[in-house]
Amino acid sequence: MFNITSAFDSPRWIEISSGLWILLLFVMGIALNGLTMGVFAKNPKMINVNTFFTIAIIVNGFMSSALAYIPVIIAEFSGHWLVHLSEASCISEAFIVYYFGISSMFYHVCIAYIRYLAIVAVPVIIAHVEKWRVALAFAVCQLISLLLAVSPLLGLGSYGLEAHGTSCGLAWNDRSRTGLGYLMLIGIVCFVVPTTFMGVCYVRIIKTVRWNDLAYEFFYLQVIQCCCFYIVNIVLEHIHKAQ
Numbered sequence: 001m002f003n004i005t006s007a008f009d010s011p012r013w014i015e016i017s018s019g020l021w022i023l024l025l026f027v028m029g030i031a032l033n034g035l036t037m038g039v040f041a042k043n044p045k046m047i048n049v050n051t052f053f054t055i056a057i058i059v060n061g062f063m064s065s066a067l068a069y070i071p072v073i074i075a076e077f078s079g080h081w082l083v084h085l086s087e088a089s090c091i092s093e094a095f096i097v098y099y100f101g102i103s104s105m106f107y108h109v110c111i112a113y114i115r116y117l118a119i120v121a122v123p124v125i126i127a128h129v130e131k132w133r134v135a136l137a138f139a140v141c142q143l144i145s146l147l148l149a150v151s152p153l154l155g156l157g158s159y160g161l162e163a164h165g166t167s168c169g170l171a172w173n174d175r176s177r178t179g180l181g182y183l184m185l186i187g188i189v190c191f192v193v194p195t196t197f198m199g200v201c202y203v204r205i206i207k208t209v210r211w212n213d214l215a216y217e218f219f220y221l222q223v224i225q226c227c228c229f230y231i232v233n234i235v236l237e238h239i240h241k242a243q
Helices: 012-042 052-078 087-120 131-154 175-243
Strands: 003-004 159-161 169-171
Touching: 012 052, 052 087, 052 131, 087 131, 087 159, 087 169, 087 175, 131 175
Parallel strands: 003 159
Antiparallel strands: 159 169
């Protein structure tokens, strides 16, 4: 479903500047993500439970840059999406960006939970017992992301041109019942729930790390006090014997 949300034309210098900026992001996204993927490919031992979702985010960044940035660059330099590109390409670009963006958000949730388990809940090595759960979590993230990204294509919400007419995304001005319902759904599922969950996980992690730091400091203080106590006692004993 296509919806034109473009509200105004931008000055030409803004479009050119934006095109150059997105071109830079495209080059950096391909280069940096590709380089990082190459490092993991050459060192497969680095791929484990703790790095799996990080790698998934890197792959998402690479794919999103490779598939979605070029049409936007063309549209920016052209002045409007529909000058050289079609409505179908707009919907495709919006779907790609939205799909990879949602899945990356859920991967961050998984990373937060794995760190929570490792530091707070189950501070043991989990690489050999959690692989099937990682695979299950990855599949669930993919399924939810795909369902949410496909929904606008089925009439629940819509994709369309964004304000400047040079990029595409969700039609935030869709005021139909299904459109508003979908926007509320993704607001909760893709923002409120993930950020709340990650916030709770990282707050617990920070508290645990701080408590451990305080515990270590207290331990070292106790060791120093004991050493000082024994040294003083030994010195006093020698003084007493000398007298």
